[in-house]
Amino acid sequence: MKDILTTAEAAQLLGISTRTAQLWVESGQLPSWKTPGGHRRIPRQAVFDLIERPLQQQSGVRAHAIILAAGGRGDGWRSAGLPGLGLLLHVAEGLQQVREWLTLTPPMLIVVEHADEAERKKLVASLSNDGRFAQTTIVSLTMTRSGTPVLREPQRVRLGMLPDVAATSAAVVEHLMKTGRHDLDFAFRTPWNERARLAAVRDSGLLGSAPDPGFDRLVRLAAHAVRAPIAMFTLVTQDEQWFKSRTGFDGSTTPRDWAFCNETLVANELTVIEDLSKAPQFSQNPTIAQPYGFRFYAGAPVRDPLGFALGSTCVIDVKPRRLSANEREALGTIADAASNLIRLRALEREIT
The missing domain is CATH 3.30.450.40 (GAF domain)
Structure with a gap:
């Protein structure tokens, strides 16, 4: 039995697609190294460890933000980003891509635009009820303008979605920087995710x-x-x-x-x-x-x-x-x- 596996062999053992295994490798969820020829190799024991302790049972979050952008606004989000949060950004306009990303260790932040649309509303509801995402902040952006953020529960908030992506991003960042950082008191700037x-x-x-x-x-x-x-x-x-x-x-x-x-x-x-x-x-x-x-x-x-x-x-x-x-x-x-x-x-x- 080989001690070292290719990504495809690891995917077969885990019962997942090769693409999903690649995502786990890229995120560090599945330990690997790169050969001089640029090919990924994975220890068989790391796969067995993952089988014994599935992703759903792992604790913690990764320093990533997933943005489900409204149609035609993805590039705007990639340009504007979420400055000051300390998170790596992943932007998609389609639900399928976001669902693939969500198979990894939960991100620290999920932002959903047009969260009042049926399918996106269903996604937000399922994430809010999933224990895997208990430590993830979920921001729902809707066309219903609200003068102040609506806090549904800790780490669940609804904000108004603005026509300008940069302004929407700034509103999200402003809200997050004002909340959840009350115990941080530095004389210099720190990212939003400083505690983690x-x-x-x-x-x-x-x-x-x-x-x-x-x-x-x-x-x-x-x-x-x-x-x-x-x-x-x-x-x-x-x-x-x-x-x-x-x-x-x-x-x-x-x-x-x-x-x-x-x-x-x-x-x-x-x-x-x-x-x-x-x-x-x-x-x-x-x-x-x-x-x-x-x-x-x-x-x-x-x-x-x-x-x-x-x-x-x-x-x-x-x-x-x-x-x-x-x-x-x-x-x-x-x-x-x-x-x-x-x-x-x-x-x-x-x-x-």
Whole structure:
């Protein structure tokens, strides 16, 4: 009996379609790795573990948002996004695609436009009554304009759907940022999913862990790729940023309110600050002054298998500068490689 399976073989054992198995692999739900030829391989034991503990019995959520957009509004949602929430976005205008996504670990957020239409209303009702989605916030957008959000129960809300997608997105973000964050009191910006993100950092097994040559190589590659004197792989906790790997910097931690990576966590994408001395949010940051004299920052999120940004792969320089398109791509690719390495290390821990 083979210990290693292809995606198709894993799908056959699980009794699901190959496409669904691919979705589980892409989301990190089904552990895997990629061969040099680009093919996915899956440990047979991981499939058996999934059979013994089905997805429906797994707890937690992933750092994703699923948007069921109204007809013709999908591109508008992809453009507007849901800034500041810390979630990876999936947008579809059809129910079938959304149902496929919902077979994965539940997302933190589901937004349904035209939620007063029969089929979409039925979807919202079924999700609200499904225990798998108890930790998922479900936002129903209807054409019935309401001056204030209608809260049906915790994490279930109905808002008015606006003609402009960007305005609708802004209304959703504004409501979510006002609710569910009452116990968070930081002097700097944090994403909406900060509480869950902090839990993911704690659960990663990376904090305080021994040096890892794999991460060290990626950090050195980042410094080389963008010609920066300092590069780091940071993990951002509630109180500090801890450097899992670093080059060009002596300390192993800094207070979190020194962390430029806070901006990367909020943006949830590659973030470049060309001149830190001109950024108002860093006017009191000690690293802008001597002996550090930092002037440039660029960081890309490093994620766990469920999509939570644990920190970033970042580079720092002591002079203002810009990144070329190739340098941006390189830094993003290196951060993705660090995310894949996190998934591999988690898989190795499960196997052993």
